Amino acid sequence: MLRFIVKRLVTLVLTLLASSFVIYASLYLAPGNPIATLTGGRTPSPEAIAILEHRYHLDEPFLVRYWLWLKAALTGDFGVSIPHRQEVSDIISQRATVTLGLVLYASLLILTFGIGLGILAALRPGATDTSVIVATTISAALPAFVAAIILLLVFAVNLGWFPATGEGEGVLGRIEHLTLPAIALAMTSMALVGRVTRAAVREELGREHVQTAVSRGIPFRLVLRRHVLRNAAIPITTIAGLTIASLIAISAVVERAFNLNGLGAYLVEAAQSKDFAVVQGISLVLVAAFVITNMVVDILYALLDPRVTLGEKAK
Amino acid sequence: MSTVVAPTVTTEAVARRRRGIPGLRGTGWVGHVCAGVIVFAVLIAVVGPSIAPHDPNFVQLQYAFVGPTGDHYLGFDGRGRDLLSRLLVGAQTAVFGAIAVSMISVATGTVLAITSAWRRGFFDTVTGGFLDVLFAFPGLLIAVMAAAVFGPSLQTAVIALSIAYTPYIARVLRGAALRERAQAYISALEVQGLSAIPICLRHLVPNIFGLVVAQGTILFGYAMVDLAAISFIGLGVQSPQADWGVMVSEGRTGVLTGYPMESLSAGLCIVVVVVAVNLLGERFAERAQAGPS
Numbered sequence: 007m008l009r010f011i012v013k014r015l016v017t018l019v020l021t022l023l024a025s026s027f028v029i030y031a032s033l034y035l036a037p038g039n040p041i042a043t044l045t046g047g048r049t050p051s052p053e054a055i056a057i058l059e060h061r062y063h064l065d066e067p068f069l070v071r072y073w074l075w076l077k078a079a080l081t082g083d084f085g086v087s088i089p090h091r092q093e094v095s096d097i098i099s100q101r102a103t104v105t106l107g108l109v110l111y112a113s114l115l116i117l118t119f120g121i122g123l124g125i126l127a128a129l130r131p132g133a134t135d136t137s138v139i140v141a142t143t144i145s146a147a148l149p150a151f152v153a154a155i156i157l158l159l160v161f162a163v164n165l166g167w168f169p170a171t172g173e174g175e176g177v178l179g180r181i182e183h184l185t186l187p188a189i190a191l192a193m194t195s196m197a198l199v200g201r202v203t204r205a206a207v208r209e210e211l212g213r214e215h216v217q218t219a220v221s222r223g224i225p226f227r228l229v230l231r232r233h234v235l236r237n238a239a240i241p242i243t244t245i246a247g248l249t250i251a252s253l254i255a256i257s258a259v260v261e262r263a264f265n266l267n268g269l270g271a272y273l274v275e276a277a278q279s280k281d282f283a284v285v286q287g288i289s290l291v292l293v294a295a296f297v298i299t300n301m302v303v304d305i306l307y308a309l310l311d312p313r314v315t316l317g318e319k320a321k
Numbered sequence: 322m323s324t325v326v327a328p329t330v331t332t333e334a335v336a337r338r339r340r341g342i343p344g345l346r347g348t349g350w351v352g353h354v355c356a357g358v359i360v361f362a363v364l365i366a367v368v369g370p371s372i373a374p375h376d377p378n379f380v381q382l383q384y385a386f387v388g389p390t391g392d393h394y395l396g397f398d399g400r401g402r403d404l405l406s407r408l409l410v411g412a413q414t415a416v417f418g419a420i421a422v423s424m425i426s427v428a429t430g431t432v433l434a435i436t437s438a439w440r441r442g443f444f445d446t447v448t449g450g451f452l453d454v455l456f457a458f459p460g461l462l463i464a465v466m467a468a469a470v471f472g473p474s475l476q477t478a479v480i481a482l483s484i485a486y487t488p489y490i491a492r493v494l495r496g497a498a499l500r501e502r503a504q505a506y507i508s509a510l511e512v513q514g515l516s517a518i519p520i521c522l523r524h525l526v527p528n529i530f531g532l533v534v535a536q537g538t539i540l541f542g543y544a545m546v547d548l549a550a551i552s553f554i555g556l557g558v559q560s561p562q563a564d565w566g567v568m569v570s571e572g573r574t575g576v577l578t579g580y581p582m583e584s585l586s587a588g589l590c591i592v593v594v595v596v597a598v599n600l601l602g603e604r605f606a607e608r609a610q611a612g613p614s
Contacts, residue, residue: 024454029466036470147596149546151553151569152588158573159581170577255459262554263573274554277469285469289462297457 010308018301025293026079030072033282075286084287089279094287097272102291104173104268105257107180111188112195112257113250120196121242124203125235128211138200146197150256154190154263161186171265187264191257195249202245206238213237240311247303254295347611348604355604358597365409366416373406377563386580398568398583399575408586411563414552415545415591418479422544425483427537430490435521437491438498452488460485460547468556475548475564478557482547486540493536497529531609539602542595549591565591 050058059065063074078085084094127138148156162170174183210216211234219229258270265271269288276284345352370377374392381401388396395404433452437445460482467481468474501507502525510520526533551557552566560567565587572584 021454021457025457028454028458032466033470147592147599149550149591149595151550151566152592155569155573155576155581155584155588159576159585163577163579163581252459255461256550258461258465259550259554262570273465274556277465277556278473280469282469285466289466292459292462293457296459 007308011305014301014304018297021297022294025297026076026290027072029286029289029293030075031068033286034068034071036280036282079287079290084290085283087276087281087284089281090284094283097284098269098287098291101267101269101272104184104266105254105261105270108184108187108191108257108260108266108268109250109253111181111184112192112253115188115192116195116199116250117246119192120199120246121203123196124200124242125207127200127204128207135204138204142197142200144197145193146201148193150190150193151259151263153193154187154260157186157190158263173266184266187260187266190263191253191260195246195253198249199242199246203238203242206241207234210234210238240307243303243306243310247299247306251296251299251303254292254299347608348601352601352604355597355601358593359601362412362416362594362597363420366412369409369412373403373409375403375406377402377406377410378561379403386575386578386582388582395586396582399571399580404583404586407563407568407583408565408590411565411568411587412590414475414558414562414564415549415566416594418475418548418558419541419545421479422482422486422548423537423541425479426486426490426540427533429483430487430536431494431526431533433487433491434494435498435525437495438502439517439521448491452491455484455488458485460543461550464547464551465556468551473556473559475552475558478548478551482544482551486544490536490540494529494532497532498525501525501528531605535602535605535609538598538605542598542602545591545595545598 056065063071066074075085082095084098086092087094087097090097123138123142127135145153158170161167168186169183170186172183174180213233216229216233219233220226255270257268258274260266261268261271262274269291273285273288273292275281276288345356348356374394379402381397384397384401385399386397387393387401390396393403393405395408398404398407433448437448463485464478464481467477471477507520507525510524548557549564549566549569552564553570555570558564558567560571568587569584569591572581572587575581576584
């Protein structure tokens with residue numbers, strides 16, 4: 007087990023290193039002159055250019071600049087947003103709470119309602135099962151931005167239950183403002199997790215050891231917890247982890263739909279205004295979050311399914 | 322008696338399986354309906370601009386958010402442009418963009434997968450490592466970075482998404498190609514002196530073609546959603562050009578003021594096509610898994 011985790015951590019570090027290089031290099035290739043942005047169209051003297059180039063390390067070769075950027079990024083310093091003249095890390099930390107709250111809220115919805123509805127559908131065939139299937143078929147087909155529009159229309163404009171835009175003040179205000187965005191973000195994944203849960207629970211219910219346990223008079227709740235859910239947890243964890251990791255990128259779309267000042271929305275703004283330091287910083291943070299979530303899922307998977315670790319040993 | 326009945330049953334079963342349009346066999350009536358929806362969407366994408374009743378970009382601010390009237394069957398959008406015409410014209414970028422993404426990524430993915438499975442060794446390791454790094458980037462993030470570097474446009478979004486999807490295709494097909502590679506018929510062809518490229522093109526590719534089609538169809542659905550999302554956040558097709566994603570985004574002001582027609586109609590178009598593509602893709606995948614018929 008420990009060996010598996012260490013191996014996974016090494017892969018994680020290598021992947022992050024390679025992706026940081028890809029992020030830095032691809033934006034380095036971008037046309038455009040940062041000095042021109044800095045001076046805002048005026049023609050500076052050669053001395054001024056030299057000073058600016060030196061301050062922003064523009065006079066160093068590419069690999070040196072990458073190394074300086076990476077070293078600083080590891081300590082949480084992503085450089086300066088040249089158009090805003092503000093520390094990128096300050097901007098990121100201001101905005102990260104909105105995105106983090108949104109993704110966590112959506113993950114909570116996915117796990118509670120996705121798994122809950124899936125188990126319910128598997129245990130109650132007939133009307134309940136059919137309605138869950140219909141509901142998940144519809145919500146699986148709704149892209150986040152279309153779901154956002156429908157939620158805005160129904161719950162913010164027509165019913166007036168939730169605010170349409172903004173992040174809200176305080177914890178309760180934040181929850182109130184993030185409810186619709188979180189539902190929009192969770193919609194597709196909730197349906198996927200629900201369907202996988204239903205299929206997995208149903209399959210486990212039909213197994214011989216479960217039937218034997220039931221026929222021997224073991225209380226059904228106990229059978230469900232000890233035998234059915236434990237085995238069904240393996241596919242459920244995989245799909246839940248995969249879809250939750252994908253929320254990190256999709257949150258940008260939802261943030262734009264609800265005018266939230268999150269990381270993703272800011273990344274999009276920065277891309278439009280060619281603010282490369284911000285694009286690099288936020289991209290690195292998002293990729294790291296994505297890769298780390300995937301790694302956590304892999305480790306959970308190994309913990310849940312002993313065959314994975316056995317396979318490692320056999321090698 | 323029974324010996325007479327038995328063959329009739331099998332021939333009927335065979336006949337039933339063989340019924341339907343070639344290429345869609347074994348996908349059931351759902352598959353045929355979905356294929357119909359997709360063909361209709363492609364048709365609209367081709368002829369949309371020429372059958373649009375009005376100029377999709379003609380602004381008449383006095384008609385903003387006016388409902389269906391006269392020969393404006395769906396009414397007007399927030400800037401007084403004819404909604405139906407914008408929907409018809411908007412199909413073009415939505416459908417062709419998605420087709421381009423799925424074709425480019427399927428082509429590169431297939432070539433990479435087969436080359437990796439055939440050569441193995443160094444090439445396989447390097448490609449595998451490269452694709453693993455690419456896996457760390459969500460498709461939307463690659464599109465945002467590409468828009469930052471090359472400026473936002475449909476072309477940039479299409480290329481970015483094609484790159485983002487390639488690893489998924491390559492991973493699935495590499496597995497299939499490796500299984501095919503291990504089959505006796507490939508070694509038999511090699512022993513007969515055929516070189517790698519003709520074996521791959523004439524024998525290996527046709528044998529995994531069902532899987533390639535299934536993957537391409539599923540990716541088409543994903544590509545459509547992601548492209549619309551990229552246009553929605555303002556980094557794909559640029560306003561004022563008509564596109565379903567752009568329309569969902571521009572209709573947002575209408576939604577907040579109680580005129581949701583623009584966003585809803587464009588959103589519905591996306592959802593209907595995506596559902597059809599996904600259902601058909603699922604059926605293709607089931608068929609490919611069931612083996613060649």
